[in-house]
Amino acid sequence: MSTVSIARCEAYESAEVASALDAALSPLGGMAAFVSAGQRVLVKTNLLSRALPERAVTTHPEVVRAVVRAVRAAGGVPVVGDSPGGPNTAGQVKRVWQDSGIGDMCAEEGVELILLDDDCVRVPNPSGALYGSFTLGKAVVDADVVITVPKFKTHGFMMFTGAVKNLFGCIPGLEKAQYHVKVPDRDDFGSMLVDLMLAVKPSLAIMDAVVGMEGEGPAGGTPRHVGALLVSSDCVALDVIASAMAGLDPREVYSTKAAAARGIGPGSVDEVDVVGDDWRRFAPEGFALPQRDLSAKMPAWLAPRLRAWTTAKPVLENATGCTLCKTCEQVCPVDAIVVGAGGPVFDRERCIRCYCCQELCPPQVIGLASPPLARLLAPKR
Structure with missing residues (x-):
C-alpha cells in the first residue's frame, strides 16, 4: 500500500x-x-x-x-x-x-x-x-x-x-x-x-x-x-x-x-x-469543482451525438478585457479559433473541448459555458 x-x-x-x-x-x-x-x-x-x-x-x-x-x-x-x-x-x-x-x-x-x-x-x-x-x-x-x-x-x-x-x-x-x-x-x-x-x-x-x-x-x-x-x-x-x-x-x-x-x-x-x-x-467546505463530462457515462453510440449538448464550451466572457494577443488562436490544436477585431471567434464544429484556450489566455477573459442540457443533468454536489 x-x-x-x-x-x-x-x-x-x-x-x-x-x-x-x-x-x-x-x-x-x-x-x-x-x-x-x-x-x-x-x-x-x-x-x-x-x-x-x-x-x-x-x-x-x-x-x-x-x-x-x-x-x-x-x-x-x-x-x-x-x-x-x-x-x-x-x-x-x-x-x-x-x-x-x-x-x-x-x-x-x-x-x-x-x-x-x-x-x-x-x-x-x-x-x-x-x-x-x-x-x-x-x-x-x-x-x-x-x-x-x-x-x-x-x-x-x-x-x-x-x-x-x-x-x-x-x-x-x-x-x-x-x-x-x-x-x-x-x-x-x-x-x-x-x-x-x-x-x-x-x-x-x-x-x-x-x-x-x-x-x-x-x-x-x-x-x-x-x-x-x-x-x-x-x-x-x-x-x-x-x-x-x-x-x-x-x-x-x-x-x-x-x-x-x-x-x-x-x-x-x-x-x-x-x-x-x-x-x-x-478538505475545504464547498470547494467549487469544474463541470463533469456528462457524456462520459453515456452509451458509446449516444455520447458523440450528445457531447456538444452536455459538455462545457469555451466562450469570450469579457470582450473589453481581451488584448487581441492571439494566444488562444496559436495554442488551439485544431485551428478552431480566429481572433478578429472583437476578440476570438470559436468554430463550434471544429472545437474538441480541450480548453487549451481557456487555460492559457493571458488576461483570463475566456471562460467555460455549460449548455442548458448539461446544467439540467448535472448532479448536485
Missing part, C-alpha cells in the same frame, strides 16, 4: 514551509531516502502560464525554495525546470519566470533554471499502453532524480491537476497541444498521462496545497486556502488523496481512473496509507 504524508502549512513563510516539508518527508525517510550525494535532481514545477503567486496558478516559489534546499541538504544538485503552455518565446518565458517569482528565487538560491523546450530527446516507453515513446526535455532524461512539485488545482479537462498531470510540462512547448488532437477523449488522455509518468519515472511528488485553486482551474479559477503540503513517492496515490480533499471521487480524475484500471496505482482513499495529519481536516 502506497503512503501519502501530509503536514499542515498555513502560510508561505519560508521557515514555516521548510518545517512543514521536513515534517511531511520525515515518515518517508526524509529527502535522503530519495536523493544521494552528487545526484542531479530536476525539480519539476507547475508553471502553466504567466501569473503572480497569489493567483494560485503556479507552484509557489517558497515551496520550490524549500524543495531546493532539502535536495542540497541531502547532497543533491538541484535544477528547476518546466515547459509552460503555449508558444514559449524567450520573452514570454522570461515573463513567466519573473511573474511567478521562480526566477528571482532561483537567482537567490543560485540554482539553474531550465526551459525544457531548449533541448529535447525522444525517449522509449516500453510500458506504455498508448504511447511507446515521448519527446521530452533533455533535462528530464539527464536527471538522476525527478521530483514533481504540482499545485492543488481543479482542471476543466481532467477534473484535477496533480502530481501526474504536472508531468505534462516535461513535453516541450506547443507539442503538448498536439496531444489533444491525438487523444481528444478524456479517458485516453488520462491513459496517455499515465504512460508519460512511466516514461519520466518521478521519484517523489510534493504538492503545494497551502493555497489551491477551485472552480475553472487550472488558470481561471479562484484561489482557496487549504493549508497543507502533501508528499508521496507514488504520484497516483498523492492525487487520490488530494482529489478526495477537493471533494471528488478519485476515479473522476481521468489519470487516476486510467492508472487504477491498469493496476498501476490506487483508485480510492482506502487503498492509500495516509500518515501525518488527517486529510479530511484540510
